[in-house]
Amino acid sequence: MRTVFNKTLIEIAKNDPRIHMILADIGYGEIEAFDEAFPGRLYNVGVAEQNMTGVACGMAMEGNICITYSIANFPTLRCLEQIRNDVCYHNQNVKIVIIGGGVSYGPLGVSHHSTEDIAIMRALPNIVVVVPCDNLEAEAATHAMIEHQGPVYYRCGYKNESDIHDGPIDFKIGKAIPVTEGKDIAIFFTGPIGYDAKIAAKKLEAEGISVRLVSMHSIKPIDKEEIVNSAKNIGKILTVEEHNLSGGLGSAVAEVLADECCVCKFKRMALPDVNVSKVGSQQWLREQYGLGVEDIYNTAKAMVTGK
């Protein structure tokens, strides 16, 4: 997915000289093409994320669109105050891109897990939070991010993500994208873990349980209409995300359900409120922490059958 992001950005930047990349010494093997294509439009500030964000903000205040880019929590939590006070308060055109959302960098450990980022970023005024789930969404989200006037947080996956959407998509910030239609349960996911949700949904379909599977790529603003309609028309909603249980997709959906007085069966699947300290791959960690395909399948089935 990161490759798709970088290639798409280059395509957009060919026709938009405002676009600059401001890096903090991360991106080997991925960002060189941008530098070669657009000399003088990529700056590596060194391992200095606060300065990266401040410089990007200063450049943006002069009419540029600046991409800050690094892995996991580096361009968010390390420089959170710069994002809050400088970028968001001044509503500047800074696009914060992370590579490796969730536990993509599995065995690298807790420092490289981005598992609270959605909660933290969506609490900031003025910012848009997008989480593409596959390459199609990654490309579309890159276009949408650049077109959007103001700060965007773009939670990218890592590499070799499987396709979730079968065909062309209509990607709009704030508008969820259904993957399958269904009437027995709605499963909302965000990010590449949607592929696991899709496999689980297929198993459920094979047993006669019809699933409305929806990519909630846009956490802020979130698609209230999709949530309310699913609550009213289906009555069962399961959220799936590779993020701490607190403050992510599930919380955002729960807020809408509460605000809109929607009564329905509702369950959140997320990483538990612990540090993901076991050592293993992304897929293995998902299974260890209750986010495997079987977990999604069992939880959804229990919600539908009541067993």
Added chain:
Amino acid sequence: MDKTRRNELADFAFNVRRNCIRMTNHGQSGHVGSMLSMAEIITVLYNGVLKNVSAEDPKNPNRDRFILSKGHAGCAVYAALYEKGYFPEDWLMTYYCDNGKLMGHISHHVPGVEFSTGSLGHGLPVAVGMALNAKLKNNSHKVYCMMSDGDMNEGSTWEAIMFAGQHKLDKLVGIVDYNRVQALGHSENIADLEPLDEKLKLWGWDACYVDGHDLEALEDAFNAVEENGKPTMIICRTIKARGIPWLEDTVKSHYGFIPDDKVEEAIAGCLAFCEQTKKGE
């Protein structure tokens, strides 16, 4: 500097001090010492150093940019902007008040203010971004950023210093209001910055010390800035709460406001300092 100009600038600095004392007293806020130490610096900036900066055309693309990184002293900038006609007099006493026009820490919602700060260490990285853009676009304007001792403690400030030197951002002029008093004591006892000029030079900056209360020396220092492939830092030796003898160089002046029964005495102290300046003392 001829006498007429010195008198004009001294009066401007006095007006800044007087309004800072009155506004902080009325709003019952703090940081009056941090405001008074920078009165002469802000005076020369808004009276000749900052080019194409005016209330009539506040968004002139060719204007020099000025960022106050020590946002807690924003009242001094408000006072200067008032003197330059950016907003009416009745805004002044709304400082720090309910439904006020003037926020405690400097706010870009006030006409003439480029950037909001308040947490230290934010100003210089943003100024560096602006200066990088100016260099890339070959713009004529400069970018100024004023910092405090506390700002110079922040890692983000030094990240920006490294980057500015590396990229030879010679449209960038940093200013340190070097009053050497920070929130919990004198800076040499907390995180001594000395030799500050040498440290900056090692990282590719031009740096000089100047008496931050000497209007002529300040003007000369700003006028001497060259676009020679290096950013410049003007380290202004100042005295916290300058103008109020009983508060000068005290940590206490970082906090609280001048109480009602001391306001006129404090203003009289500032007026006496103004008269000294006019005499060239």
